[in-house]
Amino acid sequence: ANIQWYPGHMNKAKNQLEDNLDLIDVLIEVLDARLPVSSRNPMIGQLTKKKPHIVILNKSDLADPIQTKLWTKYFQKEGSFVMSMDAQHNTNMTALFKLIKLAAKEKTEKLEQKGASNPVIRVALAGIPNCGKSTIINRLVGRNAAIVGDKPGVTKGQSWLKTKTNVQILDTPGILWPKFSDQTVGYKLAACGAIKEDIFHADDVALFAINFLKENYTKDLEKFARLNIDQINDLSDPDLLLEMTQNYGMRDDYERFSKFMLLRLRKGRIGRITFDLR
Numbered sequence: 001a002n003i004q005w006y007p008g009h010m011n012k013a014k015n016q017l018e019d020n021l022d023l024i025d026v027l028i029e030v031l032d033a034r035l036p037v038s039s040r041n042p043m044i045g046q047l048t049k050k051k052p053h054i055v056i057l058n059k060s061d062l063a064d065p066i067q068t069k070l071w072t073k074y075f076q077k078e079g080s081f082v083m084s085m086d087a088q089h090n091t092n093m094t095a096l097f098k099l100i101k102l103a104a105k106e107k108t109e110k111l112e113q114k115g116a117s118n119p120v121i122r123v124a125l126a127g128i129p130n131c132g133k134s135t136i137i138n139r140l141v142g143r144n145a146a147i148v149g150d151k152p153g154v155t156k157g158q159s160w161l162k163t164k165t166n167v168q169i170l171d172t173p174g175i176l177w178p179k180f181s182d183q184t185v186g187y188k189l190a191a192c193g194a195i196k197e198d199i200f201h202a203d204d205v206a207l208f209a210i211n212f213l214k215e216n217y218t219k220d221l222e223k224f225a226r227l228n229i230d231q232i233n234d235l236s237d238p239d240l241l242l243e244m245t246q247n248y249g250m251r252d253d254y255e256r257f258s259k260f261m262l263l264r265l266r267k268g269r270i271g272r273i274t275f276d277l278r
């Protein structure tokens with residue numbers, strides 16, 4: 001979905017999540033592992049301080065594994081429960097179920113002292129569009145697609161999804177807005193497909209990506225550009241874009257090549273690239 005964020009939308013999204021926060025035991029914040037800063041909602045801290053909180057670095061199959069390790073440590077230091085995940089290819093959610101139980105431990109233990117056995121743990125997911133929230137929910141729910149039924153206080157039309165454990169999931173994830181702090185953040189989000197590219201021209205995003213790869217992922221750029229580092233360094237970024245366009249047989253159609261390059265980049269075909277470096 002191509003969501004345009006306006007102050008009104010942002011307020012509504014925040015209020016909905018705040019309302020739902022009262023109903024849940026654990027909030028799962030889904031981030032794009034390639035963009036642990038840029039894909040993070042700027043106000044999430046205000047929401048998560050009230051609840052046990054798990055950070056999922058999703059799409060880790062597309063991200064730089066060394067960076068994902070560094071970011072995992074960073075979020076752990078911050079006091080969050082954290083795990084990286086490839087929700088598209090990995091169906092085994094055992095580790096996430098364990099983490100949810102750990103995050104809810106305080107509440108569960110209180111209830112168990114009062115005599116409850118295996119009390120229900122309620123969780124909700126939140127994150128920017130396209131970060132993988134629905135995919136993760138489907139993985140957690142698996143074949144247990146049965147809906148638990150409306151509960152008072154839940155936004156109309158929302159209900160709890162059962163899993164094979166005592167964890168239940170709010171069926172509608174919270175959709176949050178990303179950072180909009182500056183143009184670089186916008187380019188990073190566009191390069192990963194986290195926002196629709198038509199906010200920017202494809203060639204501007206491609207030029208941004210070429211420059212970023214040149215600085216940080218030289219080997220991947222050499223391979224994809226079909227040029228060696230000396231050839232790359234001899235060219236200005238726009239000339240490099242034109243050279244790459246020619247190397248891919250697209251003559252001087254750099255716009256077509258830019259779109260092609262972004263598709264490859266977003267699918268991880270240029271390499272495992274993290275755009276927010278720790």
Ligand code: G4P
Nearest residue numbers: 058059060061085086087088128129130131132133134135
């Ligand atoms: P959302 O609910 O947060 O909006 O995201 P959703 O689950 O719909 O996932 C968005 C896209 O990202 C989907 O691809 C999905 O398959 C993909 N995806 C989710 N998790 C992962 C992951 O861990 N790794 C990879 N590589 N992909 C993941 P799609 O429907 O094909 O959309 P698109 O690729 O055309 O954007």
